[in-house]
Amino acid sequence: MARYQRVADSIRERIAQGLLSVGDQLPTEPELANEYALSRLTVRRALDVLQAEGLIEKFHGRGSFVRRPPRRVTYVSRCGVQLDQPTDGVEIENYVKPSSVLAEAPVASLMQVEPGTELAEYLYIAMRDREPYGLARIYVPLELSNLLTASTGHVPWGAEICQGLKAAGVRLARISERVVSRLPSQDEAESLNLAAGATVLVIERTAVDDQGRVAEGAHLVMPGDRVEVVFSTALAEPAGR
Amino acid sequence: MARYQRVADSIRERIAQGLLSVGDQLPTEPELANEYALSRLTVRRALDVLQAEGLIEKFHGRGSFVRRPPRRVTYVSRCGVQLDQPTDGVEIENYVKPSSVLAEAPVASLMQVEPGTELAEYLYIAMRDREPYGLARIYVPLELSNLLTASTGHVPWGAEICQGLKAAGVRLARISERVVSRLPSQDEAESLNLAAGATVLVIERTAVDDQGRVAEGAHLVMPGDRVEVVFSTALAEPAGR
DNA sequence: CAGTGGTCTAGACCACGAA
DNA sequence: TCGTGGTCTAGACCACTGT
Known part of the structure; x- marks a missing residue:
């Protein structure tokens, strides 16, 4: 050796x-x-x-x-961002920056809209132990985002987006998620304070309503060594049948 | 620079x-x-x-x-292993080695049985372009595995496990999956022919039947730069209600 | 300013693979 | 056997951090 x-x-x-x-x-x-x-x-x-x-x-x-042994944060598949590890008592803070953007090609493909369409973007930075551990970009069609702000009165976060959409009359039919591990871009490495050679876990999520339209899209970037992703699917035929 | x-x-x-x-x-x-x-x-x-x-x-x-640009293989959440990238015409071969093992602690926890319980283990090695790109260990309770072999007549693979379980009268109620990115063990690095510093994507999956028992457990290890994981969830309330 | 990690050199020897 | 990448040295200078 x-x-x-x-x-x-x-x-x-x-x-x-x-x-x-x-x-x-x-x-x-x-x-x-x-x-x-x-x-x-x-x-x-x-x-x-x-x-x-x-x-x-x-x-x-x-x-x-x-280094402090990396505690894995659990991402649970759900509407809205959901990042938590309940039992360790460490606070998670989120900073939100809402804005409206014109969809570039990758975002347009995620949201299934024409490139250049205007969308509401919510940029979240999640902090923990005074270190950033997650970047989230959430996109909502402009007409829905107006309903959202009106109904909640402030910038929504996590499950609030889900509830807000529900209150706005949107019926979500399906959530699709894509998980990929890759090297971070230079921006991501700096924002997340990553060491050389570290990878990030990227989750791309779309929530589709019963009309087949994308009601919410999310692009999440997290340090690969500090996340675990959990999916739980109830099968189509429940036990009773 | x-x-x-x-x-x-x-x-x-x-x-x-x-x-x-x-x-x-x-x-x-x-x-x-x-x-x-x-x-x-x-x-x-x-x-x-x-x-x-x-x-x-x-x-x-x-x-x-x-190197050949890594084509990502898509893992789709489903019963039984499902690894495919449909449109590239590259053959995927699988080598299966069935055996029965006594559950060590991690496996026992996955399958929710007492440590030392005897389980059927199916070890799969998936090859592509003459390179290994996935290791899968699938565990099934011994009594179910006997039913499986009896009904299919040979070692089952992928969706066959799902169908076999169904034919054996097992009604699956829920599938849970956990995705983690980490450095490979030395064994894994050798088996998957990984470069220094490469990470693996690990999926742990359990399928629970309507009695709450774990009917199938899987531990999948894949090269982090050559996989993408896709989950699609139909929500509890379909459009018609 | 002193002390730290980051980069770089010129050269040496070793371990592995193919002929 | 020979050519390849893998490891290692002793020393140098640079870039960043805190005082």
């Missing part, structure tokens, strides 16, 4: 044993190189491995630190 | 322009180092970037090659 792997194992062990705790700064790279009698490049590769695993976090100019 | 990034851009450009085509071998690392007047380590880092992007593939002892 390569030496950098052994160093990674050794530091992993130190963390597991509690010799290094969450938030602690690791020895500097020259110190580690000296300690293991290896070149600095070799211990750097070990740290890269640990960073890819999400065990540590490196900051240019500051040092390397033991 | 760092020099290795510029080299990566340059090679990316060569591929985009068709100077390098799918399957072509790249110049060797010493050649590239010479060509760009950089050290070998620097061009190696450029190649690492391209490999992480899935653009090239490196083979120890053979060379680096332009």
